[in-house]
Amino acid sequence: MPKTAHIIGAGISGLSAAVRLANAGFKIHVHEATQQAGGRCRSYFDAATNLTIDNGNHLLLSGNRHALAYARSIGTEAGLVGPQHAQFPFVDLTTGQRWQLDLGDGRLPLWIFDESRRVPDTGLRDYLALAPLIWAAAGKPVGDTIQCQGTLYQRLVQPLLLAALNVDPPEGSAGLAGAVVRETLLAGGKACRPLIARDGLSAVLVEPAITLLREKGAEVRFKHELRALAMSEGRVDELRFGDEVVPIAADDAVVMAVPPRPAAGLLPGLKTPSRFRAIVNGHFRFNPPRDLPPILGVVGGLVEWLFSFPQRLSITISNADRLVDMPREELAQALWRDVCKAAGIQGELPAWQIVRERRATFEATPEQNALRPGPTTAWKNLFLAGDWTDTGLPATIEGSVRSGDRAADLVLAMRRA
């Protein structure tokens, strides 16, 4: 019997489902609306800086098991690089103070007992006060669960949760924040080594997946937007791409791995998150100083994280709706001032690019988190994937891959049933 699966959307969730099913012997058809794979995790050539840049700096951690397994499955795990140890240098732009959080190499968070490795001016009791977050209910906001003030909050909890949840931490879902803390800080330094796709997101996480899929006989079509689905007898039986109609045989499966808005349009009545938050990235063509770490946490300024790449300094700002309408030149100047202070450099604004992803992630509040659907639908051969489905994690690459793997496993189970 032929085993065929149609994957709608070539973002990370769709690609991870496609790769898993192709490896299980399925004939795969990937349908992507745009002319490029990767979705919100992609690279492109930028004429302003004359460099290939990513739409956003993406940070993974060594404890992102599914994301790493996905990279391994497409042969690019070595392309995720970072410092040897789980060390996070920080700078406070208001005081000029610099420090390094050193989470060690173990599986237990023993660093909190060591004054020289934890955040300066914090004590053990500050860390123990975070305990209610660990098993917090999904319906509670972080602000009702822990004290969102004090040195430990400003220097570690706020930057970590802001980056992970993409909302101001007190309004974020304590359940999602708890999952992040359990899988990172609580899992010890072994799970917290920072990793980035140094050669670009597309080169490391996207293009090799497309190559592998094609080698396995998959058909990958771009500019092929799904416009409607037709259902009968409890299953999807047609995919409609404008004038082209693709019949879906009784045993064929469909994984819909598109963002919430198109998903809701294609499946009326589907409950999805409806509010989103922006992420702003700034890229500056500048050779980083030799002593600049690959990733620097920045507090007390506009910039939140500074990444150094060959020929380029790049910054990230989360929960950035307040910046999406700011004039670009003005924003670039403000960011460059922060970059100079953080990196200890001087100079006129170099060639730059600003990328504002308005709907970078769903809003990770308790209310929006409650709107995330699971992977199954009312139609027995249709499964959902995407960072916005109910993965138990905020919108991250790790969540995307988990959702893709989960949808693929359900397709495999359908075949066995």
Ligand SMILES: Cc1cc2nc3c(=O)[nH]c(=O)nc-3n(C[C@H](O)[C@H](O)[C@H](O)COP(=O)(O)OP(=O)(O)OC[C@H]3O[C@@H](n4cnc5c(N)ncnc54)[C@H](O)[C@@H]3O)c2cc1C
């Ligand atoms: C600026 C930025 C920074 C980020 N930083 C991090 C980070 O540091 N660490 C981290 O882990 N995560 C980060 N993320 C989140 C991460 O990028 C996402 O969680 C992940 O890429 C989402 O993948 P996805 O497959 O779920 O969805 P998407 O990437 O949105 O993929 C969906 C795909 O479906 C396609 N599509 C839509 N409609 C149709 C249709 N009708 N027919 C066919 N195709 C369709 C889209 O074109 C798209 O390619 C960041 C995101 C952004 C935007």
